[in-house]
Amino acid sequence: MVGVLPHLVQRSRRLLIAAAATSSLAGVFSVLLLTQINAALTASQGDARTESALRFAIFAVIAMATQMVASVMFERLSQSAHASLRGFISGRVLTADFRRLEEVGSPKVLSALSDHSAKVAEFFTSVPTILTNAIIVIGCLVYMAWLSWPVFLLGVLVIALGSLGYHLAHLKAIRHLDEASREQDRLFDHFRSLVEGAKELRLNHPKSQRFSADVLGASVEAVRRERAHGMSIFVASASWGNFLIYAFIGLVLFVLVGDAPDRAKVMTGFALVFVYMVAPLEMLLVNLPKANLARSSAQRIDDVIHGLPGADSRVPAEPPRAVTVALEGVQHRYYHEASDEVFTLGPIDLRFEPGQLTFLVGGNGSGKTTLAKLIVGLYQPEAGRIVVNGNPVDDEDRIAYRQCFSAIFSDFHLFDRLLAAPGTEVDTIGNRLLEKLHLRNKVQVRDGAFTTRALSQGQRKRLALVVSYLEDRPFLVFDEWAADQDPVFKDVFYRELLPELRAQGKTVLVISHDDRYFDLADQVIRMENGKVVNVG
Numbered sequence: 001m002v003g004v005l006p007h008l009v010q011r012s013r014r015l016l017i018a019a020a021a022t023s024s025l026a027g028v029f030s031v032l033l034l035t036q037i038n039a040a041l042t043a044s045q046g047d048a049r050t051e052s053a054l055r056f057a058i059f060a061v062i063a064m065a066t067q068m069v070a071s072v073m074f075e076r077l078s079q080s081a082h083a084s085l086r087g088f089i090s091g092r093v094l095t096a097d098f099r100r101l102e103e104v105g106s107p108k109v110l111s112a113l114s115d116h117s118a119k120v121a122e123f124f125t126s127v128p129t130i131l132t133n134a135i136i137v138i139g140c141l142v143y144m145a146w147l148s149w150p151v152f153l154l155g156v157l158v159i160a161l162g163s164l165g166y167h168l169a170h171l172k173a174i175r176h177l178d179e180a181s182r183e184q185d186r187l188f189d190h191f192r193s194l195v196e197g198a199k200e201l202r203l204n205h206p207k208s209q210r211f212s213a214d215v216l217g218a219s220v221e222a223v224r225r226e227r228a229h230g231m232s233i234f235v236a237s238a239s240w241g242n243f244l245i246y247a248f249i250g251l252v253l254f255v256l257v258g259d260a261p262d263r264a265k266v267m268t269g270f271a272l273v274f275v276y277m278v279a280p281l282e283m284l285l286v287n288l289p290k291a292n293l294a295r296s297s298a299q300r301i302d303d304v305i306h307g308l309p310g311a312d313s314r315v316p317a318e319p320p321r322a323v324t325v326a327l328e329g330v331q332h333r334y335y336h337e338a339s340d341e342v343f344t345l346g347p348i349d350l351r352f353e354p355g356q357l358t359f360l361v362g363g364n365g366s367g368k369t370t371l372a373k374l375i376v377g378l379y380q381p382e383a384g385r386i387v388v389n390g391n392p393v394d395d396e397d398r399i400a401y402r403q404c405f406s407a408i409f410s411d412f413h414l415f416d417r418l419l420a421a422p423g424t425e426v427d428t429i430g431n432r433l434l435e436k437l438h439l440r441n442k443v444q445v446r447d448g449a450f451t452t453r454a455l456s457q458g459q460r461k462r463l464a465l466v467v468s469y470l471e472d473r474p475f476l477v478f479d480e481w482a483a484d485q486d487p488v489f490k491d492v493f494y495r496e497l498l499p500e501l502r503a504q505g506k507t508v509l510v511i512s513h514d515d516r517y518f519d520l521a522d523q524v525i526r527m528e529n530g531k532v533v534n535v536g
């Protein structure tokens with residue numbers, strides 16, 4: 001698989017080449033400017049000054065214009081790389097296998113979408129600086145060769161020594177930068193705790209302080225330390241490069257030039273070239289680490305993408321009106337790395353019919369939610385198979401299979417927009433449902449969105465139910481939906497809403513601890529430790 005950085009480079013190859021060519025031109029004209037300055041400084045009386053001034057002016061304008069155009073082009077490349085990276089990663093997250101996504105975890109995904117993408121995009125803005133300055137340095141060397149061969153050879157030797165030092169430093173520095181970007185993924189997890197654990201942290205001051213110092217602070221510090229370490233090595237090697245340049249200047253001015261007849265003239269030329277070359281060299285050495293940071297971030301993005309292999313994104317057909325789902329020897333396992341233990345669910349054989357109300361019951365951790373995720377197709381069975389309306393579900397029709405379901409899990413998410421298909425009278429139907437769920441005085445559906453989501457947990461669950469009704473899927477799954485409802489509404493849910501759904505021919509699966517209502521079910525499945533122990 002091509003990494004994201006080579007992919008981005010390949011994708012915008014043409015613009016990149018154009019921008020690089022313009023950038024190189026800017027470098028070439030900067031060196032030509034230098035030749036004009038030198039010519040003016042060392043010219044004898046009576047030389048054609050006007051002509052020289054004109055050339056100088058033309059070169060200056062071209063250098064500025066090419067620099068400007070190149071910078072704008074690279075800035076655009078950088079922004080489009082950023083946007084395309086974000087689109088690409090989000091696309092992968094959207095289509096990824098759900099279990100793989102759970103394993104990768106949200107901190108890594110968020111870190112890839114924000115910080116790492118930005119660092120990779122910056123690569124495109126550091127390229128013109130690297131390129132222009134590299135050309136200036138090379139141009140200066142060529143000019144030097146024209147002035148004097150021995151000096152040029154010495155220059156090449158210095159550059160070779162500098163590059164060797166830089167390469168050795170690079171090997172060491174990149175380790176720190178890689179470690180920093182890995183730690184940064186963990187840092188995003190702590191950022192999430194900082195926001196999502198705001199209540200717990202406020203209620204316990206010592207805990208908050210320990211979190212701030214030992215967890216968040218330690219991680220921030222680790223990123224700072226590793227990045228500072230890595231970047232310091234780069235910057236220090238830049239100083240080594242600078243030192244070599246000064247050593248070079250010294251050698252040329254005091255040893256090589258010696259007592260040449262036109263010493264003053266030669267020395268002026270060289271001094272000017274050196275001074276002209278130092279700043280680009282510095283820029284070069286400062287910008288190369290940025291490109292390395294980008295590479296390290298691109299590696300992290302590649303890791304996330306690698307963990308989320310692309311899936312079939314064919315648009316599935318409309319789900320059938322009614323579904324019979326059968327599980328045949330279905331099995332799923334979770335591996336817990338920390339304790340080296342495996343939780344095994346199944347093998348399980350079950351059957352769900354249209355117009356059938358099933359209750360799934362069992363103790364905490366017995367595997368009810370995992371079974372529900374298997375039934376709705378979020379997890380693929382590791383053994384056994386699922387048969388829908390008589391047809392076994394294979395990899396190709398898994399997406400289509402999932403469209404048969406609408407589920408409210410306990411960690412459900414309410415989107416701010418209902419995102420209904422165009423043409424659906426979502427406002428009218430939604431408001432009717434809000435009325436039915438006793439929420440009309442609190443919230444409305446307007447222009448395809450709820451007017452507010454700032455409601456109690458039980459009320460938000462009712463909104464999730466509205467969404468579920470609107471989706472109008474043949475199989476509905478409610479994972480402890482009623483747990484947050486008041487006794488009156490619980491009664492409405494079990495005695496009115498569920499029988500209504502059953503009467504409509506829906507297949508309904510309710511995970512519940514409310515044993516008062518078990519007698520309403522057509523089927524009660526009891527689970528213990530990952531196994532179905534009873535179907536009544």
Ligand SMILES: Nc1ncnc2c1ncn2[C@@H]1O[C@H](COP(=O)(O)OP(=O)(O)OP(=O)(O)O)[C@@H](O)[C@H]1O
Nearest residue numbers: 102334335343362363364365366367368369370371
């Ligand atoms: N995302 C996960 N990654 C790894 N293991 C998990 C994951 N989710 C659940 N498990 C494991 O599977 C077991 C069953 O969990 P599950 O959520 O299916 O139980 P449950 O019956 O729904 O429990 P509860 O009544 O508490 O909701 C747990 O004990 C846990 O060890």
